[in-house]
Amino acid sequence: MQDKKITDLLESFQAIGRTKNQGYTRTVYDQAWCQAQKQCVNIIKELGLVPWVDEIGNLYATADLTWPKEPVILVGSHLDTVVDGGLYDGLYGALAAVLSVSQIVKSGQRMGRPLVAVIFSEEEGSRFDATFTGSQYLLGRHLKDFEHLVDARGQTFGQIRQAAVAALSPFVQTASRLKIAQYLELHIEQGPILEKAGTDIGIVTTIVGQERFLIQLAGQANHAGTTPMDCRDDALRRAVGLLADLYRELAQIPDLRYTIGKVQLEPNVANVIPGLVTFALDLRHQDQSVLSEAVGVVAELVDRYRAKLERTTAVMPTQMDAGLQEEIAGACQSVGLTHQFLPSGAGHDAQVMGEQVPTAMIFVPSVGGVSHVPEETTTPADLENGQRVLTAVLAKLVG
Ligand SMILES: NC(=O)NC(NC(N)=O)C(=O)[O-]
Ligand SMILES: [Zn+2]
Ligand SMILES: [Zn+2]
Numbered sequence: 001m002q003d004k005k006i007t008d009l010l011e012s013f014q015a016i017g018r019t020k021n022q023g024y025t026r027t028v029y030d031q032a033w034c035q036a037q038k039q040c041v042n043i044i045k046e047l048g049l050v051p052w053v054d055e056i057g058n059l060y061a062t063a064d065l066t067w068p069k070e071p072v073i074l075v076g077s078h079l080d081t082v083v084d085g086g087l088y089d090g091l092y093g094a095l096a097a098v099l100s101v102s103q104i105v106k107s108g109q110r111m112g113r114p115l116v117a118v119i120f121s122e123e124e125g126s127r128f129d130a131t132f133t134g135s136q137y138l139l140g141r142h143l144k145d146f147e148h149l150v151d152a153r154g155q156t157f158g159q160i161r162q163a164a165v166a167a168l169s170p171f172v173q174t175a176s177r178l179k180i181a182q183y184l185e186l187h188i189e190q191g192p193i194l195e196k197a198g199t200d201i202g203i204v205t206t207i208v209g210q211e212r213f214l215i216q217l218a219g220q221a222n223h224a225g226t227t228p229m230d231c232r233d234d235a236l237r238r239a240v241g242l243l244a245d246l247y248r249e250l251a252q253i254p255d256l257r258y259t260i261g262k263v264q265l266e267p268n269v270a271n272v273i274p275g276l277v278t279f280a281l282d283l284r285h286q287d288q289s290v291l292s293e294a295v296g297v298v299a300e301l302v303d304r305y306r307a308k309l310e311r312t313t314a315v316m317p318t319q320m321d322a323g324l325q326e327e328i329a330g331a332c333q334s335v336g337l338t339h340q341f342l343p344s345g346a347g348h349d350a351q352v353m354g355e356q357v358p359t360a361m362i363f364v365p366s367v368g369g370v371s372h373v374p375e376e377t378t379t380p381a382d383l384e385n386g387q388r389v390l391t392a393v394l395a396k397l398v399g
Pocket of ligand 3: 078089090123187
């Protein structure tokens with residue numbers, strides 16, 4: 001497998017977790033996720049590296065059977081997807097990391113620091129209302145912070161995590177937490193900037209802060225035909241008012257990104273008045289003070305509607321390391337590619353890592369600027385460009 005390309009590696013995942021809409025659903029610990037994880041282990045072995053798994057299900061690839069004790073150069077991305085997402089979000093950077101590590105190991109270059117690839121178990125928050133669980137665990141969060149979480153079908157994080165990790169354990173080494181000197185992540189841009197500008201490579205300057213909430217509004221479920229209109233406590237009717245107010249008030253905050261992407265009704269039956277409405281709100285901004293102002297607006301409205309507010313994600317805006325950004329710019333020049341600096345409106349494991357270790361991100365263009373949908377794609381040339389830059393940067397960092 002000496003000259004496997006990143007496109008070949010990605011192709012081997014095309015049948016895993018494919019949906020009827022031709023997208024991919026690989027939420028943490030589900031069947032497709034487990035299958036994809038096994039495929040990653042096969043690739044790690046075929047590329048001559050050693051696979052490891054930790055207790056949350058993060059996979060690692062090392063040059064040999066020694067688990068590094070000293071701080072490592074870590075490179076990676078995540079394995080999970082949103083529901084009906086694309087092939088490239090997360091998986092591209094995860095596979096490119098493994099490929100780049102294998103190329104550097106095979107080159108025989110002397111390594112001043114150990115180089116490790118990581119494939120994070122979960123980043124999207126698509127199954128449980130928790131995000132970045134893989135990278136947070138690596139940086140020291142306790143498993144018990146997540147074990148009680150319950151998915152839409154009533155399964156707990158703890159139970160399915162144990163089963164998923166146990167299924168893989170016989171085939172891999174057991175990893176413990178690493179010390180990390182620097183972290184690098186390659187990812188598709190997921191937006192239109194690079195394509196519009198005709199630039200080969202993006203170098204991320206900052207990653208937006210992100211807060212997610214579950215908002216719950218309770219009424220009284222009752223019969224649709226016998227309950228007079230003036231005797232109802234219809235949870236949906238009140239939720240419509242709250243939603244309209246949220247959209248109107250949040251629109252007043254410049255540059256805020258706000259999304260209500262998930263709405264659930266109970267009991268969700270045509271002839272029963274809704275008794276409970278739950279929806280998710282996702283807020284993003286580059287400036288923490290503006291994000292906090294938006295959270296204040298939300299809290300006030302939620303209070304006015306006698307609804308309940310639960311915060312499920314809170315990550316600060318994160319600055320990428322200036323020195324590493326320069327290393328990436330230098331690598332682009334050395335391989336003859338154009339680059340530009342840009343902020344990321346998407347969340348990334350790099351922002352969790354970036355709070356504790358020098359971190360940087362490399363972006364490649366997304367065709368049409370679309371992502372989190374089945375149509376998400378990046379041209380083979382751009383996929384290979386990104387991976388070449390990643391290898392060039394890593395070769396410099398470990399030298
Ligand atoms: N790169 C991503 O798509 N990340 C997504 N996921 C998280 N957890 O931020 C997001 O919503 O931006
Ligand atoms: Zn994503
Ligand atoms: Zn991603």
